[in-house]
Amino acid sequence: GAVVSQHPSRVICKSGTxxxxxCRSLDFQATTMFWYRQFPKQSLMLMATSNEGSKATYEQGVxxxxxxxxxxxxxxxxxxxxxAHPEDSSFxxxxxxxxxxxxxxxxxxxxxxxVT
Amino acid sequence: QKEVEQDPxxxxxxxGAIVSLNCTYSNSAFQYFMWYRQYSRKGPELLMYTYxxxxxxxxxxxxxxxxxxxxxxxxxxxxQPSDSATYLCAMxxxxxxxxxIWGAGTKLIIKP
Numbered sequence: 001g002a003v004v005s006q007h008p009s010r011v012i013c014k015s016g017t018x019x020x021x022x023c024r025s026l027d028f029q030a031t032t033m034f035w036y037r038q039f040p041k042q043s044l045m046l047m048a049t050s051n052e053g054s055k056a057t058y059e060q061g062v063x064x065x066x067x068x069x070x071x072x073x074x075x076x077x078x079x080x081x082x083x084a085h086p087e088d089s090s091f092x093x094x095x096x097x098x099x100x101x102x103x104x105x106x107x108x109x110x111x112x113x114x115v116t
Numbered sequence: 117q118k119e120v121e122q123d124p125x126x127x128x129x130x131x132g133a134i135v136s137l138n139c140t141y142s143n144s145a146f147q148y149f150m151w152y153r154q155y156s157r158k159g160p161e162l163l164m165y166t167y168x169x170x171x172x173x174x175x176x177x178x179x180x181x182x183x184x185x186x187x188x189x190x191x192x193x194x195x196q197p198s199d200s201a202t203y204l205c206a207m208x209x210x211x212x213x214x215x216x217i218w219g220a221g222t223k224l225i226i227k228p
Contacts, residue, residue, distance in 0.1 A: 004159075006159070041124075042220070042221075043204060043218045043219065043220050043221050044160070044204070044218050046215070046216075049215070091157070093159050093160070095159075097214075102213070102214045103147075103148040103150075103165070103167075103208055103214045104150075104162065104165065105162070105216060106162065107152075107159035107160045107161070107162075108159050109158055109159045110157065110158060110159045112157065
């Protein structure tokens with residue numbers, strides 16, 4: 001099956017700093033990537049959708065200036081959490097799909113962000 | 117009312133039992149019905165998907181879709197302790213560009 005990697009798997013940062021999370025599709029070209037946030041014992045919450053070479057589309061209530069998304073290539077998307085605060089602490093997961101199978105999303109292993 | 121309803125459990129069954137996990141939905145436009153398995157602190161893993169109505173089998177797993185009742189199921193035969201995880205259903209359709217709409221996830225515990 002398709003493989004998606006995420007880096008780092010865990011990160012701890014101080015309040016006010018920025019953190020970048022990378023998402024890579026390893027064996028397919030991802031025309032679209034998605035970023036989700038998951039709180040403990042809850043389902044996934046879609047934050048934004050990014051298409052290669054285009055600006056990301058953010059879901060209602062998600063601050064685009066706080067969660068910067070870049071999808072510069074067909075295999076890499078990045079999420080930068082700017083001026084992080086403790087309430088940004090969460091599990092962030094990316095997923096990717098290719099043009100041939102739009103209905104299938106493959107997920108990365110997730111990144112646990114802790115802001116102190 | 118949520119678009120997709122799924123009992124969060126937990127559902128605890130003995131090893132070897134047949135497990136039935138279910139979701140109901142309200143949007144009749146949904147075309148693809150997915151089941152994901154998520155282990156603690158990991159990303160979801162696509163188990164299987166079904167297009168429209170019908171059954172699909174993959175090893176010990178069987179997915180069923182009943183569009184007339186807006187009801188989907190995942191059956192796990194000969195359940196193993198390694199099947200203990202959270203199972204999430206998700207659905208999508210062409211009109212929404214296949215954006216996944218998620219159930220809450222059911223936590224499954226298989227007792228040895």
